[in-house]
Amino acid sequence: DGRAFKVQKHVHSYPHSWRTDKPVLYYPLDSWFIRSTAKKERMSELNKTINWQPESTGTGRFGNWLDNLNDWNLSRSRFWGTPLPIWRNRETREEKCIGSVEELYNEIEKAVESGFMSSNPLKDKGFVPGDMSQENYDRIDLHRPYVDYIVLVSDSGKPMKRESDLIDVWFDSGSMPYAQIHYPFEKREKIDKGLAFPADFINEGVDQTRGWFFTLHAIATMVFDSVAFKNVISTGLVLDSKGNKMSKHVGNVVNPFEMIEKYGSDAVRFYMMTNSEPWDNLKFDPLGVDEVRRKLFGTLYNTYSFFALYANVDGYEPSVELVATGVPTHQRPEIDRWILSCLNTLIKKVTAEMDDYDPTRAGRLIDAFVNDDLSNWYVRLNRKRFWGKEMSDDKRSAYDTLYTCLLTVSKLLAPFAPFYADQLYKDLGGQKDSVHLDSFPVADNSLLDTELEARMEMAQKITSMVLALRRKVNIKVRQPLQQIMIPATSDEQRRHIEAVKDLIMNEVNVKQLEFVEGSGILVKKVKCNFRTMGKKFGKLMKGIAALMDGLSQEQIAQLEKEGTIALALEGQQVVVEADDVEIISEDIPGWLVANEGNLTVALEVQLTDELRQEGMARELINRIQNLRKESGLEITDRINVVVAPNDQTDAAIKAFGTYIGTQVLADKIDVAPNEGTEVEFDDFKLNILINKN
Numbered sequence: 001d002g003r004a005f006k007v008q009k010h011v012h013s014y015p016h017s018w019r020t021d022k023p024v025l026y027y028p029l030d031s032w033f034i035r036s037t038a039k040k041e042r043m044s045e046l047n048k049t050i051n052w053q054p055e056s057t058g059t060g061r062f063g064n065w066l067d068n069l070n071d072w073n074l075s076r077s078r079f080w081g082t083p084l085p086i087w088r089n090r091e092t093r094e095e096k097c098i099g100s101v102e103e104l105y106n107e108i109e110k111a112v113e114s115g116f117m118s119s120n121p122l123k124d125k126g127f128v129p130g131d132m133s134q135e136n137y138d139r140i141d142l143h144r145p146y147v148d149y150i151v152l153v154s155d156s157g158k159p160m161k162r163e164s165d166l167i168d169v170w171f172d173s174g175s176m177p178y179a180q181i182h183y184p185f186e187k188r189e190k191i192d193k194g195l196a197f198p199a200d201f202i203n204e205g206v207d208q209t210r211g212w213f214f215t216l217h218a219i220a221t222m223v224f225d226s227v228a229f230k231n232v233i234s235t236g237l238v239l240d241s242k243g244n245k246m247s248k249h250v251g252n253v254v255n256p257f258e259m260i261e262k263y264g265s266d267a268v269r270f271y272m273m274t275n276s277e278p279w280d281n282l283k284f285d286p287l288g289v290d291e292v293r294r295k296l297f298g299t300l301y302n303t304y305s306f307f308a309l310y311a312n313v314d315g316y317e318p319s320v321e322l323v324a325t326g327v328p329t330h331q332r333p334e335i336d337r338w339i340l341s342c343l344n345t346l347i348k349k350v351t352a353e354m355d356d357y358d359p360t361r362a363g364r365l366i367d368a369f370v371n372d373d374l375s376n377w378y379v380r381l382n383r384k385r386f387w388g389k390e391m392s393d394d395k396r397s398a399y400d401t402l403y404t405c406l407l408t409v410s411k412l413l414a415p416f417a418p419f420y421a422d423q424l425y426k427d428l429g430g431q432k433d434s435v436h437l438d439s440f441p442v443a444d445n446s447l448l449d450t451e452l453e454a455r456m457e458m459a460q461k462i463t464s465m466v467l468a469l470r471r472k473v474n475i476k477v478r479q480p481l482q483q484i485m486i487p488a489t490s491d492e493q494r495r496h497i498e499a500v501k502d503l504i505m506n507e508v509n510v511k512q513l514e515f516v517e518g519s520g521i522l523v524k525k526v527k528c529n530f531r532t533m534g535k536k537f538g539k540l541m542k543g544i545a546a547l548m549d550g551l552s553q554e555q556i557a558q559l560e561k562e563g564t565i566a567l568a569l570e571g572q573q574v575v576v577e578a579d580d581v582e583i584i585s586e587d588i589p590g591w592l593v594a595n596e597g598n599l600t601v602a603l604e605v606q607l608t609d610e611l612r613q614e615g616m617a618r619e620l621i622n623r624i625q626n627l628r629k630e631s632g633l634e635i636t637d638r639i640n641v642v643v644a645p646n647d648q649t650d651a652a653i654k655a656f657g658t659y660i661g662t663q664v665l666a667d668k669i670d671v672a673p674n675e676g677t678e679v680e681f682d683d684f685k686l687n688i689l690i691n692k693n
Contacts, residue, residue: 029077037070046217051230054277081167081169083167105123174219199229206237209234236281256268266297267289271289273416275288296370300375300424303402306379329446338378344445344448386399409424466510469603479509480509480511481603484603484604486515486600488515530545533580533581619681620649626679641666642690643686676688
């Protein structure tokens, strides 16, 4: 009788527009579907043949979508877009789906003959079936509202009107491989013979799992029983620096064009490709872009500028094929052979990462080579080789080696920084009009020397550790120290260090490098990683931690050497790996100790009077050399030096006067009051006067 028993409000979650925060109203509509479920299993089978990056998207998000696939809702109730090409008589339920403009043209002709159309609008516009020219197709418009005026005739002679819906725009996107060449009406062989399909590689955001990725795959499977793409990188989202989704509404959107204008397109591009894996969300931080601009592109620019400065002075001209006509590689100094080995190792590793569709790791490899190996090690250690007046074999070798590195880096960098790489390539006189027309580098295995690379890597690692220890107690590199001690964990490690011993001592400015044996000098302790070991050992973890705390120095040495140690606990044997723990060394009086993996370095930081005097002598050399530059003296000019009295500098001049004079080309160094330039030291100032002799 129409009476309500009870009326009340019910609070529930409700969809809102992510753009406007307004409530969204859903209501049911009649729709057209593609029965994609008929090919559901085949889609899953073909998906397993695709190389997904990351693999988890293909097996997880996309794979799960296919496993739970529903029929594809094809139609949309909109005005703008591709009209659904289905004409229907609602009474007889007769239907026609039109497959081409030519077919539509002919069907309209039938409708004209049947009296349902007064004329053929396509013919009226001058359209000629079979003419695939742009000019012919520009004569007609098949969108709404024009296509809605077309009435066709059914096989039983009844009028048919077009279904008013449009096609889902993702159907257009999924048809891209075929639509781009007007298949099947033109260039059929490109699809039928596999010349333009399937794609070798595509790339889009992870949000396209149910969009472009699916529609490409679905249409290719249903129509061609094939994949639409062989390899795919599914990229994450670009978030703000705090990890929040960018939104105009929130006001945290970073304008990409402002970033490009400020830092350059290549810096933005390289940052986005190397800051995180493409499939991970990127927390975009402009400070990170600036760091890439300075550290990679700035370093590479400075390295090229150094090369160009001396190459132009010496009139250096690189040969077309350096390996064939330059200084033979086997006759080059070890440092040259090392960097060329590193370069070819880089080529192999970058190629492998690119072949595996991982540009992030490839870009990071290039960055590390430019900064760590080329600039900070090779160029810094070889500056003096470019200073000589004559073009000796040694100097030529240095030029050839650095040129080869820079030119190869420009080619490796081309996919990551296309504009910068092209400019560097042209500045170096590359053989092609553009780096992008040249071949990608191929590694020369004959130049690889893994033993040499291992030795030099050891030198770099020890140098870095010692310099970090110096910074820890604020002792400059110009201040010489007495010695470093290293407990070698293997004969191989000792052999590598011995081979670069002199280089290490020179780089870190110490008098001695000694190997220590036994456990009496450096005391080590083991620190368990409870996060990883807890998952592995569970309730045994507490007992294992106690055993690890009680390891003897011999047992710790065994763990370092063999990488594992077996322990007996509660009647069972457990094996602890070196990767599960951190081995640390305790500092000893007058020394600082650093650990990195199985490498331990102890640095003696106790300063004697003699070491202090030599350090001050080096400080004096630095100040006098700066005064030479400021005075405009030629590098060969001899000088006389007068240094104002000071206890520290007086002692240094007395002990190392000859050494100072040799370094600054001084015939005489006097200690006396003067009206020279005031220079600053750590805790005092004094005047230094220099005169050309």
